[in-house]
Amino acid sequence: MFATPAQRKKWLEPLLDGKIRSAFAMTEPAVASSDATNITTSIRLDSDEYVIDGRKWFIPNAAHPNCQQFIVMGKTDRDAPAHRQQSMVLVPRDTPGVKIVRDITVIDHTAPEGHCEIEFKGVRVPRSNLLGEEGSGFALAQARLGPGRIHHCMRSVGAAELALELMIERAQARTAFGKKLYQYGSVGEWIAKSRIKIDQARLFVLKAAWMIDNVGAKEARQEIAMIKALVPTVHTAVCERAIQTFGAMGLSPDTPLADSWTWGRALKFADGPDEVHLQSIARKEIKARPYEPGHESPYLTPAV
Numbered sequence: 001m002f003a004t005p006a007q008r009k010k011w012l013e014p015l016l017d018g019k020i021r022s023a024f025a026m027t028e029p030a031v032a033s034s035d036a037t038n039i040t041t042s043i044r045l046d047s048d049e050y051v052i053d054g055r056k057w058f059i060p061n062a063a064h065p066n067c068q069q070f071i072v073m074g075k076t077d078r079d080a081p082a083h084r085q086q087s088m089v090l091v092p093r094d095t096p097g098v099k100i101v102r103d104i105t106v107i108d109h110t111a112p113e114g115h116c117e118i119e120f121k122g123v124r125v126p127r128s129n130l131l132g133e134e135g136s137g138f139a140l141a142q143a144r145l146g147p148g149r150i151h152h153c154m155r156s157v158g159a160a161e162l163a164l165e166l167m168i169e170r171a172q173a174r175t176a177f178g179k180k181l182y183q184y185g186s187v188g189e190w191i192a193k194s195r196i197k198i199d200q201a202r203l204f205v206l207k208a209a210w211m212i213d214n215v216g217a218k219e220a221r222q223e224i225a226m227i228k229a230l231v232p233t234v235h236t237a238v239c240e241r242a243i244q245t246f247g248a249m250g251l252s253p254d255t256p257l258a259d260s261w262t263w264g265r266a267l268k269f270a271d272g273p274d275e276v277h278l279q280s281i282a283r284k285e286i287k288a289r290p291y292e293p294g295h296e297s298p299y300l301t302p303a304v
């Protein structure tokens with residue numbers, strides 16, 4: 001959306017062809033990164049090059065052998081208004097000064113593509129590697145995260161569906177105390193509640209997708225925030241019930257359930273913690289119905 005034709009040719013086309021991968025590096029260990037105005041990585045112009053210094057973490061893909069490019073968010077102007085201080089630059093992975101410090105495990109799971117901590121020390125890239133304009137980094141992040149969030153939600157609906165499928169199979173195959181597991185009220189209820197929640201989530205995600213297609217990601221912001229706050233909770237709740245139905249095996253690597261639960265859990269932070277989405281949903285709802293003393297709802301009985 002924001003790359004120049006030369007940037008597209010060099011990076012986007014091989015990405016779309018599946019020849020390379022990229023990583024998006026915004027989050028930093030030292031600051032609360034759900035508020036992106038906090039980030040401290042410095043991106044300083046030095047004649048015709050940008051010099052990058054900072055530390056990022058939880059950066060997926062960075063450990064993958066095909067990952068060749070990072071999109072790094074940092075500050076180009078600390079004196080600008082809070083949402084105009086940030087910029088994004090394209091940093092080839094093999095640039096001197098880029099160091100993968102470690103691949104962080106997520107609840108003891110190691111992802112082969114990584115959730116890496118990365119150090120950028122005196123990293124120099126040509127000025128032409130700037131994405132968009134200087135100061136547009138915050139807006140670029142918002143533009144990227146909206147559509148990214150719906151993809152997470154679509155995958156989560158699929159993951160929950162798989163967990164339910166496995167739970168139903170296990171509940172029919174396993175006998176305890178003379179009855180199939182599904183014949184116990186609790187297990188039957190888990191199956192029913194999971195079906196209800198998954199179908200609610202799927203329809204809500206479809207609505208958000210429809211809105212993105214028809215009115216654009218910006219106008220669909222409220223719906224995107226709502227599904228992002230809802231769907232990972234459905235994903236983990238269904239996995240949790242499926243794990244319980246499987247007994248100890250549910251926690252082992254012999255089912256995909258523990259891994260799936262872990263990913264669903266991580267999604268309650270990734271691309272913004274639930275609380276931040278809930279706060280923005282509430283803000284919009286409140287703005288749409290400003291309270292005016294003397295103009296209370298006609299459905300209330302006036303005080304005498």
Ligand SMILES: Cc1cc2nc3c(=O)[nH]c(=O)nc-3n(C[C@H](O)[C@H](O)[C@H](O)COP(=O)(O)OP(=O)(O)OC[C@H]3O[C@@H](n4cnc5c(N)ncnc54)[C@H](O)[C@@H]3O)c2cc1C
Binds near residue numbers: 026027031058060271
């Ligand atoms: C699997 C995974 C993948 C990730 N992928 C990426 C990636 O591709 N690129 C990247 O840059 N980062 C990535 N991240 C990092 C992720 O985006 C951050 O963890 C997230 O934005 C939260 O930032 P933080 O960890 O600094 O938490 P903090 O900002 O320190 O927040 C901590 C907690 O404070 C509370 N909180 C914060 N703000 C509010 C508020 N307004 N109202 C109420 N409570 C609040 C919430 O409970 C929140 O969980 C990933 C993380 C994980 C786990």
